[in-house]
Amino acid sequence: xxxxxxxxxxxxxxxxxxxxxxxxxxxxxxxxxxxxxxxxxxxxxxxxxxxxxxxxxxxxxxxxxxxxxxxxxxxxxxxxxxxxxxxxxxxxxxxxxxxxxxxxxxxxxxxxxxxxxxxxxxxxxxxxxxxxxxxxxxxxxxxxxxxxxxxxxxxxxxxxxxxxxxxxxxxxxxxxxxxxxxxxxxxxxxxxxxxxxxxxxxxxxxxxxxxxxxxxxxxxxxxxxxxxxxxxxxxxxxxxxxxxxxxxxxxxxxxxxxxxxxxxxxxxxxxxxxxxxxxxxxxxxxxxxxxxxxxxxxxxxxxxxxxxxxxxxxxxxxxxxxxxxxxxxxxxxxxxxxxxxxxxxxxxxxxxxxxxxxxxxxxxxxxxxxxxxxxxxxxxxxxxxxxxxxxxxxxxxxxxxxxxxxxxxxxxxxxxxxxxxxxxxxxxxxxxxxxxxxxxxx
Amino acid sequence: xxxxxxxxxxxxxxxxxxxxxxxxxxxxxxxxxxxxxxxxxxxxxxxxxxxxxxxxxxxxxxxxxxxxxxxxxxxxxxxxxxxxxxxxxxxxxxxxxxxxxxxxxxxxxxxxxxxxxxxxxxxxxxxxxxxxxxxxxxxxxxxxxxxxxxxxxxxxxxxxxxxxxxxxxxxxxxxxxxxxxxxxxxxxxxxxxxxxxxxxxx
Numbered sequence: 001x002x003x004x005x006x007x008x009x010x011x012x013x014x015x016x017x018x019x020x021x022x023x024x025x026x027x028x029x030x031x032x033x034x035x036x037x038x039x040x041x042x043x044x045x046x047x048x049x050x051x052x053x054x055x056x057x058x059x060x061x062x063x064x065x066x067x068x069x070x071x072x073x074x075x076x077x078x079x080x081x082x083x084x085x086x087x088x089x090x091x092x093x094x095x096x097x098x099x100x101x102x103x104x105x106x107x108x109x110x111x112x113x114x115x116x117x118x119x120x121x122x123x124x125x126x127x128x129x130x131x132x133x134x135x136x137x138x139x140x141x142x143x144x145x146x147x148x149x150x151x152x153x154x155x156x157x158x159x160x161x162x163x164x165x166x167x168x169x170x171x172x173x174x175x176x177x178x179x180x181x182x183x184x185x186x187x188x189x190x191x192x193x194x195x196x197x198x199x200x201x202x203x204x205x206x207x208x209x210x211x212x213x214x215x216x217x218x219x220x221x222x223x224x225x226x227x228x229x230x231x232x233x234x235x236x237x238x239x240x241x242x243x244x245x246x247x248x249x250x251x252x253x254x255x256x257x258x259x260x261x262x263x264x265x266x267x268x269x270x271x272x273x274x275x276x277x278x279x280x281x282x283x284x285x286x287x288x289x290x291x292x293x294x295x296x297x298x299x300x301x302x303x304x305x306x307x308x309x310x311x312x313x314x315x316x317x318x319x320x321x322x323x324x325x326x327x328x329x330x331x332x333x334x335x336x337x338x339x340x341x342x343x344x345x346x347x348x349x350x351x352x353x354x355x356x357x358x359x360x361x362x363x364x365x366x367x368x369x370x371x372x373x374x375x376x377x378x379x380x381x382x383x384x385x386x387x388x389x390x391x392x393x394x395x396x397x398x399x400x401x402x403x404x405x406x407x408x409x410x411x412x413x414x415x416x417x418x419x420x421x422x423x424x425x426x427x428x429x430x431x432x433x434x435x436x437x438x439x440x441x442x
Numbered sequence: 443x444x445x446x447x448x449x450x451x452x453x454x455x456x457x458x459x460x461x462x463x464x465x466x467x468x469x470x471x472x473x474x475x476x477x478x479x480x481x482x483x484x485x486x487x488x489x490x491x492x493x494x495x496x497x498x499x500x501x502x503x504x505x506x507x508x509x510x511x512x513x514x515x516x517x518x519x520x521x522x523x524x525x526x527x528x529x530x531x532x533x534x535x536x537x538x539x540x541x542x543x544x545x546x547x548x549x550x551x552x553x554x555x556x557x558x559x560x561x562x563x564x565x566x567x568x569x570x571x572x573x574x575x576x577x578x579x580x581x582x583x584x585x586x587x588x589x590x591x592x593x594x595x596x597x598x599x600x601x602x603x604x605x606x607x608x609x610x611x612x613x614x615x616x617x618x619x620x621x622x623x624x625x626x627x628x629x630x631x632x633x634x635x636x637x638x639x640x641x642x643x644x
Contacts, residue, residue, distance in 0.1 A: 079496030107495040125611030
């Protein structure tokens with residue numbers, strides 16, 4: 001009896017179909033006594049074939065009364081009638097079909113090859129499974145949330161599409177002892193992922209691999225060896241607050257809380273902050289925020305809304321020498337810098353700049369005036385004048401030294417005296433310059 | 443609700459004698475459920491054919507109407523039967539459907555493992571038709587029209603030997619048949635119950 005000719009590596013996987021309880025079926029293809037109707041049998045039934053291979057099939061008609069003929073029979077594949085030249089009558093009751101260079105199956109449930117009577121009625125059907133064996137899965141990556149579980153993700157074989165249902169199974173075992181275990185919770189973070197929720201050992205390496213199986217064969221990934229402590233991540237820092245720094249137009253203060261899930265574990269936390277202007281998609285990142293839970297952003301635009309996020313890396317857990325895995329970013333928190341001249345909390349209302357030159361920072365100038373007044377009263381200072389201060393500010397503008405500092409991730413600003421903004425730097429520099437020329441009178 | 447609170451013989455003959463309010467509410471509720479499941483059954487049928495591939499779902503697709511053990515389509519003479527008999531036949535069909543839908547779901551779990559919505563809807567259909575059947579039985583009992591004696595058990599698994607020889611294509615056709623029967627019987631139940639709903643067609 002003609003059968004499909006799969007490619008050299010193919011195995012026609014003909015598994016017996018499982019029971020369909022409670023369904024007494026008058027099987028398509030089985031003769032029905034006394035019905036007066038013709039039925040047929042297609043061979044092979046439900047073959048599995050490699051892409052590009054050929055298939056030879058037959059449709060044998062039988063019925064009651066006997067003498068059913070193959071004349072007028074025709075084939076369809078997925079609802080499309082096949083060209084007559086692909087068929088030939090083998091004998092009075094059998095129509096043969098030859099298909100070459102088969103394409104991958106259109107649906108996972110199999111391509112529907114149907115034998116029709118002359119009047120179009122369906123006599124029999126068979127489902128073709130045409131595809132490729134799975135390729136070796138690769139690029140396995142795993143992480144543990146707070147050392148309580150393990151989630152792994154992988155990439156299917158190089159070409160991905162096998163046109164057949166391919167089952168992926170994540171396996172793991174302790175490296176030096178123990179039996180193979182199979183992960184059971186799939187698709188947790190994408191189609192090729194699995195989650196092991198509990199019963200994981202620390203301080204001992206695991207071996208992890210992925211097995212892919214379909215009707216045409218199986219493949220196994222390389223083994224990944226890891227210690228849970230080396231792939232720890234945690235939750236994003238909670239309670240992120242962003243607030244203004246007094247009336248400073250170019251600064252915002254960010255505060256957060258260390259992730260509570262790891263509070264009982266010995267580790268060092270690294271943090272990263274990223275921020276962007278409200279209507280921009282470009283984030284600026286502040287690196288190297290080590291083991292602290294606050295940071296001051298400087299060099300910002302006045303009167304602008306910023307979104308800020310923070311994330312945590314719990315490296316060095318229990319003395320692990322490897323970096324941890326960055327958490328997700330916290331939910332965006334928004335805050336706005338004061339507008340130029342806008343009063344901040346506790347600050348005097350800003351005054352417009354005077355004369356030519358760069359726009360002045362109202363509150364800063366006011367504070368400097370007050371400082372000068374105090375100096376005149378309580379100290380003897382030579383060369384003391386506001387003019388000297390303005391000359392110094394003009395010189396700072398020309399050098400542009402502080403304009404772009406924060407955008408290049410230079411770390412958190414450390415207090416008002418050391419910020420990169422021209423206003424606070426000039427204030428500090430001006431104060432220092434005067435102090436050196438002053439003697440405080442007791 | 444007490445066991446017998448009305449009569450199905452001629453529920454609307456005497457307009458001055460209305461069904462007790464809670465029985466009336468139960469009938470309305472059961473009718474509404476049947477109406478809802480009729481819509482769900484239509485959607486399930488569409489979803490099912492999509493996952494089997496062409497020619498399933500193509501206009502003019504007419505597979506053989508395979509017999510299914512323990513359940514047949516409503517007979518053409520169904521509409522001419524007395525209402526109590528129609529409702530009893532509806533209840534019997536609704537009781538036979540859940541294991542059939544479960545069997546279709548199990549087979550589809552192998553054929554279409556990446557169709558979770560279809561599998562979930564097949565599971566939901568089995569559960570929902572079970573609920574509709576139970577509600578209808580309650581109404582029948584309250585009206586004194588329940589079937590006499592125990593209902594025959596569905597055929598045992600061992601008698602499904604013939605089904606083990608079925609290939610994938612016949613399994614697809616059989617699943618289509620079961621989904622079609624599900625739609626026909628919930629629709630039939632909705633129509634029959636509408637004659638009980640006060641204010642509905644006599």
